[in-house]
Amino acid sequence: MRHGVGNGRRGLALAVLLTALVGGCSTGDGESAPAGDGPSSRAGVEVARRGTRVGAAGSACELPVTFDAAESWKPKGVDAEALPAGVSEDLADLADAFLHQGPVTLACEIDAKPAGAIGFLRVWTGEPGDADARAVLEDFVAAEKGAAREEYRAFEAGGSSAAEVEYTAPGGGESRTAHAFAVVTRDGPVVLHLGGLDDEEHAAMLPAYELAKATLRPTA
Secondary structure (H helix, E strand, O other): OOOOOOHHHHHHHHHHHHHHEEEEOOOOOOOOOOOOOOOEEEOOEOOEEEEEEEEEOOOOOEOOOEEEEEOOOEEEEEEEOOOOOOHHHHHHHHHHHHHHEOOEEEEEEEEEEOOOOOOOOEEEEOOOOOOOOHHHHHHHHOOOOEEEEEEEEOOOOOOOOEEEEEEEEEEOOOOEEEEEEEEEEOOOOEEEEOOOHHHHHHHHHHHHHHHHHOOOOOOO
């Protein structure tokens, strides 16, 4: 994500603008799976306890896929087209840089703060096309300034071919680890991305990312 899009008053104004684009928080779409720890999905990383189901019609974020958010994490929908009236062209450009990355647009933020961590699991969606999951993910990472040390792998998510990447991104004067994975649905590509304030926060949030990856299914 393009985090360095402003500082001082411009940064504050952008934060207020982006808050205006985020819908109300919701955790009750009636599809939550029973709480419980799942098997380890990555060496040394346990899958988080399940909270609300994200992505179904009528939920906080209506998406081409559904998946389980971690317990206490709060999903919020993002309307990337709903800029408030009277926004300056400069600020609108800054918002656009944050809301769009490569071939996809920010559609949902799942906030870790209620669970005691600082960060988001972000969901990005795009228009249908011919690109496969690996190509979508490569374009997504290429659009992030300073991304480096990419390591890709293929896997299966919800019966669909998927691609995952681990890479580093600049932030706070040092490189931070990030993870993302992509699937392509009949309604277009979907990218789930996990960053974090630093590597310690990122590691603390990885079980939530693994839960989303393990429970992702195409929206019926």
